[in-house]
Amino acid sequence: MPGFEVFGEEEKKEIMEVLDTGVLFRYEFGEQRRGVYKVRTFEEKFAAYCGVKYGQAVTSGTAALKVALAALGVGVGDEVITQGFTFVATWEAILDVGAIPVFAEIDETLNMDPADLEKKITDRTRAIIPVHMMGAPARIEEIVAIADRHNIPVIEDTAQAAGAVLNGRRLGSFGACGTFSFDAVKTMTTGEGGMVVTNDQTLWRNMSEYHDHGHDHAVNPGGRGGEGRSFVGFNFRMMELQGAMGLAQLAKLDGMIASQRKNKAAMKEAVNQLPGVTFRTILDEAGDSATFLAFLLPDAAKTRKVNEVLAANGAGAVYFAVNTWHYYPKWEHLLGGKTLAHNGWPFADPGSKRKVVYDPQALPKSAAIMDRTLVYQVPVKLSAERLAQIRDALAKAAAAI
Numbered sequence: 001m002p003g004f005e006v007f008g009e010e011e012k013k014e015i016m017e018v019l020d021t022g023v024l025f026r027y028e029f030g031e032q033r034r035g036v037y038k039v040r041t042f043e044e045k046f047a048a049y050c051g052v053k054y055g056q057a058v059t060s061g062t063a064a065l066k067v068a069l070a071a072l073g074v075g076v077g078d079e080v081i082t083q084g085f086t087f088v089a090t091w092e093a094i095l096d097v098g099a100i101p102v103f104a105e106i107d108e109t110l111n112m113d114p115a116d117l118e119k120k121i122t123d124r125t126r127a128i129i130p131v132h133m134m135g136a137p138a139r140i141e142e143i144v145a146i147a148d149r150h151n152i153p154v155i156e157d158t159a160q161a162a163g164a165v166l167n168g169r170r171l172g173s174f175g176a177c178g179t180f181s182f183d184a185v186k187t188m189t190t191g192e193g194g195m196v197v198t199n200d201q202t203l204w205r206n207m208s209e210y211h212d213h214g215h216d217h218a219v220n221p222g223g224r225g226g227e228g229r230s231f232v233g234f235n236f237r238m239m240e241l242q243g244a245m246g247l248a249q250l251a252k253l254d255g256m257i258a259s260q261r262k263n264k265a266a267m268k269e270a271v272n273q274l275p276g277v278t279f280r281t282i283l284d285e286a287g288d289s290a291t292f293l294a295f296l297l298p299d300a301a302k303t304r305k306v307n308e309v310l311a312a313n314g315a316g317a318v319y320f321a322v323n324t325w326h327y328y329p330k331w332e333h334l335l336g337g338k339t340l341a342h343n344g345w346p347f348a349d350p351g352s353k354r355k356v357v358y359d360p361q362a363l364p365k366s367a368a369i370m371d372r373t374l375v376y377q378v379p380v381k382l383s384a385e386r387l388a389q390i391r392d393a394l395a396k397a398a399a400a401i
């Protein structure tokens with residue numbers, strides 16, 4: 001996921017244009033900025049790239065989820081369904097608006113299992129957040145169809161899949177809105193930053209105003225207008241230096257993805273040496289952003305053995321089953337309902353007991369998949385030496401099982 005691998009003159013030029021104006025704020029300073037609106041231009045270009053009408057830049061991918069949930073009216077007492085394999089940010093945002101995260105199983109796409117999603121919908125479900133983990137699509141068409149039947153909006157957490165395509169459409173453009181992260185390790189990066197894209201003008205305007213303290217943006221869509229306020233908001237504004245970085249990185253996104261696809265194919269061929277190996281289900285190989293290569297061994301013991309040998313030979317893979325940031329049974333702060341709030345919020349309503357208890361065994365289907373899954377991150381730049389090292393390590397692992 002490494003936009004930092006390709007920093008160059010383009011990023012420097014964009015940033016210098018901002019410094020030359022002296023304006024770091026995305027709004028106002030009309031004369032001083034001499035027509036330079038980096039964040040606004042980035043929003044327009046990113047939305048167009050995704051094939052949608054509107055983009056709302058924010059300070060992070062986590063903020064993008066929070067702003068989307070707030071603008072959709074999600075709050076205390078509501079349930080939001082996501083999946084048990086994702087980065088903690090997805091459910092942090094749900095808790096932060098006071099709602100309760102409900103976790104669905106994953107299938108071999110390593111993303112949300114639509115059948116389990118449908119079972120978990122209740123009359124309190126107010127949003128569904130499928131995540132396009134590791135660069136490739138969830139079964140988003142099926143998920144949106146289920147959500148539509150129940151009249152529930154879908155927020156696509158596309159933090160890890162900028163630029164990926166399913167059946168000719170960009171991920172992030174299927175649901176009510178799609179959220180993106182441009183943090184330091186994502187495919188395209190602004191250091192910290194995020195975006196929500198949508199075709200819904202009302203939703204966009206609510207996001208725009210909410211992320212800017214509730215300032216009235218209706219008079220001047222995309223900018224600040226009058227002095228009125230329709231509701232309370234917060235500050236999740238992106239600054240001009242990040243917008244400048246975003247423009248330079250967006251221009252490189254397709255090139256990065258093309259390199260990753262080439263490197264992933266070479267790595268996949270090397271992984272194929274493992275007896276009994278299978279690969280994660282990718283719904284649209286041609287649209288894969290190819291940020292990660294995920295492969296499955298026949299059982300958990302073999303998976304651990306393979307990774308031991310890989311690690312001993314300088315090519316260890318990520319074993320998400322033991323990773324504490326991305327997998328439900330390992331989120332001890334969630335399972336334990338740990339919060340700084342003296343009254344237990346958001347796990348408890350003030351004055352009452354825990355609203356929800358999370359059982360670490362609640363997702364057996366996900367566990368059966370995660371226990372057998374190993375993952376390599378695919379770099380933009382892969383040297384012949386590194387590829388040879390990975391290939392040799394895999395040959396040794398193949399001989400060991």
Ligand SMILES: *Cc1c(COP(=O)(O)O)cnc(C)c1O
Pocket residue numbers: 059060061062063086087089090131133157159160180181182183192193194
């Ligand atoms: C990175 C990430 C986020 C959060 O993005 P930040 O910009 O780091 O806040 C959200 N969801 C997923 C799936 C991510 O990988």
